[in-house]
Amino acid sequence: MPEGHTIHRLAQDCAERFLGSPVRVSSPQGKFADGAALLDGAEMTAAEAHGKHLFLGFRDGDWVHVHLGLFGKVAFGAVPPPPPTDTVRLRLAGPSAFMDLRGPTACALITPGEKRAIHDRLGPDPLREDADPGLAWHRISRSRTTVAALLMDQKVVAGVGNVYRAEVLFRHGVDPYLPGRELARGQWDAIWADLVELMREGVRHNRIDTVRPEHTPEAMGRAPRVDDHGGEVYVYRRHGQACHVCGEAVRTAELAARNLFWCPGCQPTNAPGV
DNA sequence: GGCCCATGTTCAT
DNA sequence: TGAACCTGGGCCT
Numbered sequence: 177m178p179e180g181h182t183i184h185r186l187a188q189d190c191a192e193r194f195l196g197s198p199v200r201v202s203s204p205q206g207k208f209a210d211g212a213a214l215l216d217g218a219e220m221t222a223a224e225a226h227g228k229h230l231f232l233g234f235r236d237g238d239w240v241h242v243h244l245g246l247f248g249k250v251a252f253g254a255v256p257p258p259p260p261t262d263t264v265r266l267r268l269a270g271p272s273a274f275m276d277l278r279g280p281t282a283c284a285l286i287t288p289g290e291k292r293a294i295h296d297r298l299g300p301d302p303l304r305e306d307a308d309p310g311l312a313w314h315r316i317s318r319s320r321t322t323v324a325a326l327l328m329d330q331k332v333v334a335g336v337g338n339v340y341r342a343e344v345l346f347r348h349g350v351d352p353y354l355p356g357r358e359l360a361r362g363q364w365d366a367i368w369a370d371l372v373e374l375m376r377e378g379v380r381h382n383r384i385d386t387v388r389p390e391h392t393p394e395a396m397g398r399a400p401r402v403d404d405h406g407g408e409v410y411v412y413r414r415h416g417q418a419c420h421v422c423g424e425a426v427r428t429a430e431l432a433a434r435n436l437f438w439c440p441g442c443q444p445t446n447a448p449g450v
Numbered sequence: 451g452g453c454c455c456a457t458g459t460t461c462a463t
Numbered sequence: 464t465g466a467a468c469c470t471g472g473g474c475c476t
Contacts, residue, residue: 179457228458246458247470263470279470281459330459337457384457405457412457433464434458453475462466 178244180335181378183225184303186250188379190223190232193252193273199234200269204260211240211285212266220270227298227334237288240266245281301334302371303379309368316356316364322447323359324352325432336371339405339412340378342437343386344370346410352431352438353447383407391420411437 203212222233230242257274266277300307315332327341384407393400415428424441
């Protein structure tokens with residue numbers, strides 16, 4: 177379930193459980209065995225996120241870089257931990273809690289320089305205080321690429337994934353196939369502000385909810401419905417179903433190897449072949 | 451048991 | 464543009 181909000185929540189959850197304590201580090205599956213051996217027993221000194229990247233700091237300058245990819249999952253529990261299953265890439269155990277990481281794309285020991293390089297290739301993150309949305313606008317406003325593809329490009333905006341991109345475009349009535357250079361500055365400012373709000377809410381509740389109060393099932397007199405991903409949304413994975421606002425059938429199409437969802441009534445497009 | 455799918459990214463062609 | 468990588472759930476036989 178990894179978009180940026182998941183990773184920021186993960187950083188918070190790790191900080192709460194492990195910060196300032198010596199941590200037992202192991203890799204039952206073996207793929208992080210060397211890193212785990214080096215860190216075992218060290219104190220965790222930092223836990224932070226940038227986009228979908230998680231950084232756990234130990235001592236001075238040892239960082240564990242974690243990226244969940246599409247399949248990665250984290251589970252927390254109380255100590256003592258049960259015997260690990262053979263897919264646990266990384267297990268952390270502190271004074272009162274443990275954490276198991278499975279199926280990540282990345283779990284590696286990195287240097288401060290390598291960490292800096294990762295930050296440098298990521299765009300502004302709506303969940304970080306240091307984010308400058310102007311940097312994203314700089315790229316978007318001179319690009320022929322569709323705004324749907326730009327929102328998913330981590331060099332442009334860090335942390336937005338397939339759910340937030342579909343939902344935020346819907347909420348602003350923006351054609352997903354609109355070239356970035358044709359987006360108005362005011363539209364971008366509103367989209368950014370909305371991402372900040374939606375994603376903060378996502379961290380708080382650890383799920384993605386994007387439906388405005390006036391369009392909730394209760395307000396619209398329809399049956400409550402929550403997507404498999406755990407939240408209430410307008411268009412994500414709702415293809416073929418009626419739009420909560422205008423009633424038209426939500427559409428889907430493949431864009432850059434991912435499924436895009438939009439409402440043809442609320443987000444009319446002139447894109448050829450669509 | 452097998453097959454498909456998923457909130458992601460990188461590397462080769 | 465396609466393949467590869469990482470895992471688990473749902474649905475099929």
